[in-house]
Amino acid sequence: MGDRLTQLQDAADQLVHQFIACYYYIERRHELETFGPNDKIHDLKDNPKELDSLPPDVFQAGQLELARDLITKEQQIEYLISSLPGLDNSEHDQEQLIKDLEEELRVAEAQRLDAIKEKDEILVRLDQVLRSIRRN
Template structure:
């Protein structure tokens, strides 16, 4: 489960990075077009001391290139979101009730007890075999 959670965290981080990249792309490569009659396009080449935050200089792309870039960024965001949904759906416990999870834990505890008993039996057998081997080796030395 830890591996799934790590994958999920990485995918969410990547989605955040993709959002930032998409915003930056739109901010940097849009065309300098007025959206309303009262809009003004700022001349940022003048006095920069009056601007608290320096905006990213705009390097407009042709409309078809800009739209293609936006489409690609949107597809990447959708694919990443689908990957996140898939990872979430594979996490344990989403389709199980609390009772089912408790039963699963009990079953696993029983399996662990059986495996521990087998391990202890194997250690006992190993010790017996080593003791017999030691006796055989001592018998060979005497002869």
């Protein structure tokens, strides 16, 4: 999993895709209605796949589901934004956190080097044992 900024960018990209999907759903699935006396509904016999209207209750249920998905994604974005360092974390706090992480890294590196040294010592001893077995 990426860092918080990458997660935020991914969530924003997903939100844009959801907006496009919502627009496409509404554009392609709505009922043909006129809103004024001068409005005309063009005959779709030439291109029948352009509009696939749904019954009003199914269309509204789809809109409701899409709206809930948008709200959920927006809440995820809000959470990611709130978890970013900002006003709650002063520059001094962030510097202290970095120093603490650097110290943890030094300790882990020392442990890694000790483990490598121990591995090399064990390999030397194993080699000596194997050589003594061959001589006998």
